[in-house]
Amino acid sequence: MHLIPQRDYKANILVVDDTPDNLRLLSAMLTSQGYEVRKALSGKMALTACQMVLPDVILLDINMPEMNGYEVCRQLKANEKTRPIPVIFISALDDVLDKAQAFDVGGVDYITKPFHGVEVVLRIENQLNLCLLQNKLQEKNTLLQKALDDLKASQVQMIQQEKMAALGQLVAGIAHEVNNPISFIYGNLQYASQYVSDLVNLIEVYQQEYPNPTPRIQEIVKQIDLNFLINDQQNLMGAMFRGAERIRSIVEALQNFSRLDEAQMKRVDVHQGIDSTLVMLQHRLKQTTDRPAIEVVKEYGNLPLVTCYVSELNQVFMHLLNNAIDALEESYEPENTNYQLPITNYQLPSIHIRTMLTTSDTVKICIADNGPGVCESVLSRIFDPFFTTKPPGKGSGVGLAISYQIIVQKHQGKLTCASSRGRGAEFMIEIPLKQTQLN
Structure with missing residues (x-):
């Protein structure tokens, strides 16, 4: 009987055996299966x-x-050339110590x-x-490493806008590939949950009908x-639903990142966009058991209507305001030293929003918080895609990257951040009043 798969x-x-009979037996056995022995x-x-010819096993x-x-x-195993060859030990002794030593020296x-x-x-x-x-x-790792090395090399020579544009197609492909299996999982979880529920109900009926098993x-x-x-099982199903939903939200963020050409450009009041975003975030601004309510201070300038992709600009406001709230909540975590200061010396959490019209026919929007701030090493990477300092499950690392692409690439504007550790952070958006071309 031929046991091995067809290979090219x-x-x-x-x-290797000092007993010729064993060699002949194994050689005949393996040769008949198509191996070169x-x-x-x-x-x-x-x-x-x-040293002459490297064996496969x-x-x-x-x-x-x-x-x-x-x-x-x-x-x-001491020789770099022969180290990767898998070694299968053979022995007449079925001894635990022999087996332990065999694996210890590198046997597989x-x-x-x-x-x-x-x-x-x-x-x-x-x-x-x-x-x-x-x-x-x-x-694949070698190819991936080469791709990463090439990307880093190109980043030295390219401005942030070019880097983000090059990444769009890659992210779109990732989102597409992930979306299909996660939709399948998410959809079938509902059926699996119902099946389990039906089985549990059946067991309960059995217990009622047959109380003496x-x-x-x-x-x-x-x-x-x-x-x-x-x-x-209910907890398990709930955890799986939450995990699947988390992946779906990440995929949605990736799709938003790679589909920035679908929105329409309009002339809008950006103050309405900021205010509507604040309404959506009202639940996050309220007082909690861990911190006071977050105060929002608005200093709106007298702005004309601005030509922009309104839904995407609102998306930037959402990312920046959410980040500001996250930073302020971090200030009240027990491990943060600011938390230990007397309340009289501690600033209450606040977000400051300023808008103004510049002399160069651009609109400037500044969103600042008085949270813990951002250190210099993080500041240099803050707009990099998939870079995040948040714990697992609390940030996908695409929010600021998406915001950068929307402002710089879509609106020919600027998005910068000024911050230092312990002094809060301020994000500054600057976009033209009118776009030179409507995509």
Whole structure:
């Protein structure tokens, strides 16, 4: 029976054993399965054979004169050229200490004599498949690293606008690829939840109809802790729903990032956009058990209507105001030193919004907070895509990158941040009153 899959090459197996009968047996067994087999009667011969042609897998006997299998394996793993070769130890001893030592010196598997053909082939195939997957992963990692290195090199020469434009197509592809499977998962979770609920209802009916279950059923109920299982499955389903929803929100942010040409340009009152965004965020501005209410101070200048992509500009306001609120909440975390100051010396949380018309026919919008601020090392990367200092689950690292693209690329404007640690942060938007071309 042929056990190995069809390949476009013959896997090279080196069998090392000081017993000729074992060599002949293994060689015949493996050759009949389509492997290319080489034989070595000693450890020294095995090391020489590896230097001539690298095998794909080595079957290595432990108990050999002059140089045992452990020492052979040590020397193989000490050599950079032979280190990646998977070594499967073979021995007549089925001893736990032997197995432990075999893995300790670098072996990947262990086969005991007498040999079982199917077992030997399956163990070899496992290692060959694992090596194949590792090689493919290494290739992808190399390509990814090269892509990252190339991107970093180009960033030195390109302004932020060009970098963001180059990233748009990549993000669109990622969003598309992720969206399909997560939609499938999210949709089927509803059915799975209903199925589980139906099964739980069935169990409850059984308990009512048959209040005296058999001893076997009682034992199973006790083993699986049925009441805990029924209660906890709801928590599990809820956690999976929340996780799927989180991924969907990230995908939506990525899609917004890569579909910036779908909105229409209009002449609008930007103050209305700011005010409507503040209404949406009202629930986040209210007092909580951890901090006072956040005060919003508005200093609106006398602005004319501004030609812009209104929905996208509002999206920038949303990102910047949300970030300001996050920063202010960070001020009240116990580990923040500001939290320890007496309330008389501590500023109440506030967001300051200023708008003005400049002499160069642009509109300037400044959003400042009195939170903990941003250190210089973070400030230099603050508009980089996927860069975030927030804990896992609280930020995807695309909000400010999206905002930068909307202001700089879509509106030919400027988006900058001025901050220092402990002194709050101020984001400054500047866009032309009129756009030179309507996309």
